Amino acid sequence: PRKEAQIGLKQFKLEECFEVLVGLDDALHGKPHPAPVIRALKRLGIPERFIYVGDMPDDLKAARAAAAELDIEAHVIGFCAGAPTEEQRLLELGFNEAFSDSNELVKRLLTMVRSS
Numbered sequence: 001p002r003k004e005a006q007i008g009l010k011q012f013k014l015e016e017c018f019e020v021l022v023g024l025d026d027a028l029h030g031k032p033h034p035a036p037v038i039r040a041l042k043r044l045g046i047p048e049r050f051i052y053v054g055d056m057p058d059d060l061k062a063a064r065a066a067a068a069e070l071d072i073e074a075h076v077i078g079f080c081a082g083a084p085t086e087e088q089r090l091l092e093l094g095f096n097e098a099f100s101d102s103n104e105l106v107k108r109l110l111t112m113v114r115s116s
Contacts, residue, residue: 001025012102017109020044032061034069049073057093079105
């Protein structure tokens, strides 16, 4: 749900990195269905590419399916809070990058956003 996502973003100091937040309560279908991601992308005006941060295989599937359906590029970042040993697992699943440290994730997101 949206409220839990907002709490998590605040806890890890990530609020400033996201323009749109779509929670489970905002879409008819949950992940791995691409509908929630597509809804967020429509709110952004369907950009040519997007950055998606998630922590589960269903996040990766939803982001990739939305990108394929809209014919745009997805850069999917895995975040495994405080669990550095999980980074490799997320990369093996197909995430483009993986972070366990929220400060490093914020630095990377800000770098990506500022360079686009």
